[in-house]
Amino acid sequence: MKLKYTLFIFCTLAVAFQSLRAQVSEVGKSDSNVRYVAGEGTYITLSKKDKFVFNINATLQPGFQLKSEDVEDVTTNSEQLSLNLVRLGLNFSAYDNRLTMAILSDFTGTTGILEGWIGIASKNKKYRLVFGERQTNTNNRLAMADERYASIMAPTISGKSNDGSIYGGLMQNFVSTTREGGLFFETNFSINKMRLYPSVSITTGEGQGFFDPVSNSGFKYGGRIDFMPLGDFIKNNAFISQDIYHEPKPKFAVGVADSYNVKTSNSIGAGNGTVSGIYDENGEAAFANYNKFVLDLIFKYNGFAFVGEYVDGSIHGKDLFTDTSGAVRLTPENASAKYSLGSAINLQSSYVTHDGWAVEGRYSYVKPEFDVATSIIQTQHWYTIGFNKYMINNALKFGINATYIDQNGAGQNKTTWINNLAVQISF
Numbered sequence: 001m002k003l004k005y006t007l008f009i010f011c012t013l014a015v016a017f018q019s020l021r022a023q024v025s026e027v028g029k030s031d032s033n034v035r036y037v038a039g040e041g042t043y044i045t046l047s048k049k050d051k052f053v054f055n056i057n058a059t060l061q062p063g064f065q066l067k068s069e070d071v072e073d074v075t076t077n078s079e080q081l082s083l084n085l086v087r088l089g090l091n092f093s094a095y096d097n098r099l100t101m102a103i104l105s106d107f108t109g110t111t112g113i114l115e116g117w118i119g120i121a122s123k124n125k126k127y128r129l130v131f132g133e134r135q136t137n138t139n140n141r142l143a144m145a146d147e148r149y150a151s152i153m154a155p156t157i158s159g160k161s162n163d164g165s166i167y168g169g170l171m172q173n174f175v176s177t178t179r180e181g182g183l184f185f186e187t188n189f190s191i192n193k194m195r196l197y198p199s200v201s202i203t204t205g206e207g208q209g210f211f212d213p214v215s216n217s218g219f220k221y222g223g224r225i226d227f228m229p230l231g232d233f234i235k236n237n238a239f240i241s242q243d244i245y246h247e248p249k250p251k252f253a254v255g256v257a258d259s260y261n262v263k264t265s266n267s268i269g270a271g272n273g274t275v276s277g278i279y280d281e282n283g284e285a286a287f288a289n290y291n292k293f294v295l296d297l298i299f300k301y302n303g304f305a306f307v308g309e310y311v312d313g314s315i316h317g318k319d320l321f322t323d324t325s326g327a328v329r330l331t332p333e334n335a336s337a338k339y340s341l342g343s344a345i346n347l348q349s350s351y352v353t354h355d356g357w358a359v360e361g362r363y364s365y366v367k368p369e370f371d372v373a374t375s376i377i378q379t380q381h382w383y384t385i386g387f388n389k390y391m392i393n394n395a396l397k398f399g400i401n402a403t404y405i406d407q408n409g410a411g412q413n414k415t416t417w418i419n420n421l422a423v424q425i426s427f
Contacts, residue, residue, distance in 0.1 A: 039395035039426050041089070052094045059148050061085035063422030065155060071414040083108050084155045084422055085147060089115075097121060102134075111208055115179055126187055133181040133208065136270075137199045138222035138259035140309045140346070141296040143175045145239045151350060151360050152386050153399040153422035168364035169382040169405070170344040174292065174311045176270045177207030180220070195228040205261040207270040217287060218262025220269060224294075226255045238298060242350045242358055243305040244394055250301040257294040260316075263287040267376055268313065268340045275338050283324035288317040290339055303353065309346040313377075314369070315339050333370045341369040342377035348384075356390035360401075371410045379409035397424045 035043045041057025065080040086107040093100045104115035117132025135144055142150075182203030189196055205220030226238065230252050234245040238253045261269035265276075269290035280286040296309040320330035328334075332341060348362035364382035368375045386401030405416040 038393040040393075041427065051096050053092070055089075055091040055093075057087075057089045057091075057426065059085050059087040059424065059426045061153060061422055061424040063153060063155065063420060065421075066417075066419040068417040069414060070416070071412060080155065082155050084153065085424065087114070087148070097125065098123065114208070126189065128186045130184040130186070131182075133179055134184065135178060136180040136203065136222070137184060137186075137201055137224045138220075138257045138292065138294065139175050139178060140170060140257075140294050140311055141239055141255055141298060142241055142307065142309065142346070143171055143178050145241070146236065148424070148426055149236075149240045149242075149244065149394070151241045151358065151388060151399075152362075152384060152401045152403075152420070153388075153397070153424060154401070154418070154420040168346050168348075168362055168384060168403075169366045169380045170309055170311055170346040170364055173342075173344055173366050173377055173380075174268055174313055174340055176266070176268055179208050180204065180270070181206075181208075182220070193231050195232050197226040197228075199224050205264055205266075205269060206272040207266065217265055217272070218289075220259055220261040220264070222257065222259035224255060224257035226253055228253045233300065237300060241305060241307055241348060242352050242360065242388070243300040243303050244352055244358075244390060246303050246352070246354065247300045248302070250299070252297070252299045254297045255294070259292050261290045261292075264290045266290075267338060268292070277322055278330055278338065279321050279324050279326070281319045281321070281326050283326065286320055288315040288320055288330065288335060288339065290315055304349075304351050306349045307346070310343065312343040313340045315341060333372065334374075336368065336370045336372065336376065337374040338376070340376050342375075343367050343369075352390070358386075358388040358390065360384075360386045360388075362386075368409070373411045375411065378407050378411040381406045395426050398422075399424070 031048055032046045037043065041055050044054040046052040061084040063082060063084045067078045069076045087104065089102065089104045091102045098121045100119040102115055102117055103113065105112055106114040115134050117130050117134040119128055119130040121128040137144070180203040182201055184199065184201045186199040200223040203220045205217065228238070230250055233251045234247060237243065237245050237247065259269065263286070265272050265287050266274050269292060275287060278286050278288065291314050293312045299306045315332060315335050322328045322330055322334060335341065344364065344366040346362065346364045348360060350358060350360035352358040362384040366377060366380040368377035368379060371379065382403060382405050384401060384403040386399065388397055388399045390397050400421050403418040407414050
C-alpha cells in the first residue's frame with residue numbers, strides 16, 4: 001500500500017512538471033517565472049492575470065536518539081538512528097489564492113500520503129471551504145503546527161507523536177494523528193485592529209485512517225476560534241513555538257477548540273480499531289463518544305515566545321456495558337482503561353537571537369481523571385530543555401534537546417531520559 005502511494009506521488013509530480021514545461025513554453029518569459037526561496041521551496045508562477053502558482057518543497061531530517069528508561073529499578077537503554085522527516089509537498093494556488101490544492105507525502109511512516117486536499121475561498125478571502133485530509137483544527141496550538149518548524153526535533157511516525165518527545169506529554173497522551181479527513185470551513189474578520197479566526201469541521205473521526213472506516217462509528221464534529229487582540233502575527237508565527245521571525249511588535253493570541261467524536265473506536269478519538277470490549281443493551285459491539293476540549297495561548301515579541309496549552313479528555317454515552325449480558329455498566333472509571341480521560345498542561349518559553357541561536361525550556365503535567373492502575377493516562381511530569389541553530393532563512397537547522405519524564409501514581413512508576421540530536425534541511 002505504501003509503495004502504491006509513493007508511486008502515485010511521483011506520477012503526479014511527473015505530470016505536473018510536464019504540464020509546467022508546456023505552459024512555460026507557451027506563455028513566454030514575460031508571463032511566467034521560477035523562483036527559489038530558501039526554506040520554502042521552488043515557486044513556479046504562470047499567468048500574471050490569474051496567478052497560477054506551483055510550490056514544490058521538501059524536508060529531510062536525519063537524527064540520533066539516546067533513551068534510558070527505569071521501570072521499578074530496572075534500567076533499559078536504547079539507541080535510534082533514523083530519518084525523522086522525509087517530506088515532499090506539492091502546493092497549487094490559482095485566481096489569487098481562491099483555489100488551492102496540496103499533496104504532502106511522508107516517506108518515513110506507515111502512510112504515503114499525509115495530506116491531500118482542495119480548497120475554495122471567496123473573492124474577498126473571508127470564507128474558505130476545504131475538503132480532504134489535512135491538518136485538523138481541533139488539536140492544541142503546537143499540534144497544529146508544521147512539523148518542519150518544531151523546535152524540539154525528534155522522530156515522528158506518519159505525522160504522529162507517539163513517542164511524545166517533540167511536543168511533550170500533552171501530545172503523547174491526548175494527540176495521535178495531527179491530520180484528519182473531512183470537510184473544513186474557515187472564516188476571518190476584524191474588530192478594529194483585533195483579528196478573529198473561527199473554523200468548524202466534520203471529519204471521519206479516524207485520524208489518518210481516511211480510507212479505513214470502522215463499522216458502527218460516527219463522525220467527529222469540531223470547531224476552533226483564535227482571537228488576536230494585537231493583530232496578526234508574521235506568516236504562520238502564531239502556530240510556531242519559537243519566534244523565528246522576530247515579531248517587531250508584541251503579538252498575543254488565545255485559542256479555544258472543542259471536538260465531539262461520535263462512537264469512536266480510538267482512545268483519543270483520532271484513529272480506529274484500538275478500543276474493544278464495549279457493548280450496547282443488545283449485546284452488540286459499541287463505542288462511547290469522546291470529547292476533547294482545548295485552551296491555548298501564545299505571546300511573542302522580538303525573539304521571545306511563551307506558549308501555554310491545556311487539554312481535557314472525557315467520554316459520553318448512555319446504556320453502554322463491558323459485557324454482552326448488560327450486567328456491568330460502562331462507567332467513566334472503568335472506561336479510563338479504554339479512553340484517555342484526564343487533563344494536561346504545557347508551559348514553555350524560548351528566545352531566538354537575531355543570528356539564529358535559540359534556547360527553550362518546557363514543563364508538561366499530565367493528570368488522569370482516575371488515579372487507578374488500569375488508566376491509560378498516568379500522572380506524569382515532563383521537563384525539557386533544547387538548543388537550536390537556524391541558518392539560511394531557517395532552511396538549515398541543527399537541534400539538540402533533552403527530556404526527563406517522571407511517571408508516578410497508582411500505575412507503574414518509571415523515569416525516562418530522552419536525548420535527541422538532529423539536522424534538518426528544507427528546500
